[in-house]
Amino acid sequence: MSKYPHSDIEPKWQARWEADKTFRAVEDPQFPADKRLYVLDMFPYPSGSGLHVGHPEGYTATDIWCRFKRHNGFNVLHPMGFDSFGLPAENYAIKTGTHPLATTEANIAVFRRQIKSLGFSYDWDREVSTHTSEYYHWTQWIFLQLFKKGLAYEAMMPINWCPSCLTGLANEEVVDGKCDRCGTPVERRNLRQWVLKITAYGDRLEDDLAEVDWSESIKLMQRNWIGRSEGANVTFAVVDAGGKPGSTTFQVYTTRPDTLFGVTYMVLAPDHALVDAITTPAQKASVEAYQKAARLKSDLERTELAKEKTGVFTGAYAVNPVNGAQVPVWIGDYVLANYGFGAIMAVPAHDERDWAFAKKFGLPVIEVIAPSDGTSPGVATEGGLTACYTGPGKAVNSGEFSGSDSESFKKKITARLEAQGIGKKAVNYKLRDWIFSRQRYWGEPIPVVHCAKCGIVPLREDQLPLLLPDVKSYTPTGTGESPLAAIDSWVTTTCPDCGGPAKRETNTMPQWAGSCWYYLRYIDPKNTKAFADKAKLDYWGNVDLYVGGAEHAVLHLLYSRFWHKVLYDLGLVGTKEPFQRLVNQGMILGENGQKMSKSSGTSINPDEIVGQFGADTLRAYEMFMGPLQDAKPWNSNGVVGVNRFLQRIWRAAEDLNFTTAEPTKAQLKVLHRTIKKVTQDTEALAFNTAISAMMIYLNELAAGTEGPSGPELPLSIWKPFVVLLSPTAPHLAEELWERLGETGGLSRVAWPTWEEALCADDEVEMVFQINGKIRSKLVVPAGLAAAEMEKLARSDARIVALTEGKEIVKIITVPNKLVNIVIRG
């Protein structure tokens, strides 16, 4: 009786799979379209800390699924690669002077070794890394297509700026309003940026969510991020020196034109273009002081609902177009400069933020919508309203509109304003165009030049890839430009159009660029003529199953959907959506139930688990922990338990004599039930219960029956089990398979099927009813036909006695459960 030698067996099979290219995916036309599967993992960022046990969670889930599908005759594309441009390597370079390329490639080597040690069935011939010029050639090429479609443009944009590091920061680098590197509060600075017009796809990004099989929670996060709302733009005039509506006007966007009669003041964003012009001399000093303070805050800080509202009066008044009321114009930082018009009409009776602001500054509150159910939470005592009501209802205090319901009121008032030329139906999005440039080194160079004569000129496609040059210092220049700006020989170039002198764009693309389209490159990773061949793209279609962490709910998943749709519009991909089905794995927590961390000593190194227990144990354990989508704490005893299960399989295979004898009914029942459960659960990605079913099989059969030379089990009962085991513990299963004398490997052996009849219990207790009341019971063989059940019921002594002389109206039978005899009288 030997211990399962995982450290011999696992490398043996990994080497065999690699040498035989067992998991190579080929575009074989023999497989019909519905037998081709593209199963994708979110590729890792190769960080310096190596693989985390969270990575193999999703990777094991997809691997089991892929292996299961191969056993079921599918042609499966299952690739892996590395998302290898990004900040940590660059920050490390700034600190140590080590070239980001060296750091990145060393990290990739570690990740690759670790991932390979887990025996995943990737087609490694398709590996990509986003930092290689073979790859970013096509990232740049896609950028050119965006540019040519007018979807990439240059603009002055406020960005996060660290006054200490003297550099622009990505949003991800700003933590609690402070620079992630030095802790200095971040400012906003207007800098020239490259921007992608993702807003042009806002509607489709929203609408097409209906076509994908994603969890509702992720869809909701995307919807909220896109933030589509409907309402009206309304023009207000500023009161002039004569006290009349003057020629200076401004617009507001409101989702509630039905509350127009309740407007008691207006608020402009602190940097609204009109502020200087309308501020009265008396208010000038306080307005300017307020503007200055507001510039130091992030959008998040400004709009937080719970936050204390601040603002100052400009001294100016505006005229409400529906009733001529003159209301004060304030500035306040809860109004964002870049949403709608950066100006609002405030209705404190029906908007929480306005309510808080009005309370603080003693501004009037006018109730104009009463809840339809007759209650009036608003109308209280002399003191005015006690709460704000944000729901729909019936208009009150609204002139001739009083009495109409909010929805029809909205339509009527919008139409009227439209007729007067001072309003218009409008749709707005929270989604902003995507600030796409970074003042950084370790990213894809943006392939355009600035020509004194021609302006911005894209490189010709045959000038790609535009290689990232070497620099001496990775430290940003401090002028808001990337370290590339310091390399004169690279920056100075000629214009692709006129041949005159030009300067290269020195900003690079953000981390997200490479991951926007990597799933397409896997389909044709070595193509030097195109990002991928159309016929191959059409062969595989979009990703059938995508598994990864929920932290990518918006950014990566929204950006890729956007790029994919652009490529779709160009006729370059054949599907509207990149990822048909998305599953988010739950977080693996530390043994203490908290997020794993190195500093608290709760992080688990996958290498150690593999070393001590083997890859199959790590795989099976991570799947056995609980439902894939749930967060779950690590448990060292659990690892030992799963390892023991695999050890017992190994021992059973050694101890049992496999015979050609006919299996018993009991053995068949266990086997067929196991096949059914493992098949159905694997199909449903319920790997934890599939593993439980295999444990039950082992408990019930591993002892075998006593034979002349020890315990024995019919081979026909054991062999299918080895196949069932193979997706979860592929190394062990391959070894067992080989030891049964099989050659040619296990990975494409047909999946066993079950017979329903063999799964059923042999005997069941049948209930006999009369008019729905239980009158008798009988133990009978399972699976009886209705006619037989009826016969048994009608010959039951008690039933015979009770139905004597009665008219039987009908007989209802429920297989394996009951017979109900309906009688009259």
Ligand code: ANZ
């Ligand atoms: C008056 C009003 C009355 C509003 C009411 C709401 C309720 P969503 O739905 O998120 O699109 N708003 C408009 N522009 C803004 C800006 N730049 N910064 C901050 N708030 C702004 O939100 C639209 C609502 O947010 C608009 O409708 C406006 O307030 C405010 F009972 O107008 B509402």
Ligand code: ZN
């Ligand atoms: Zn030119």
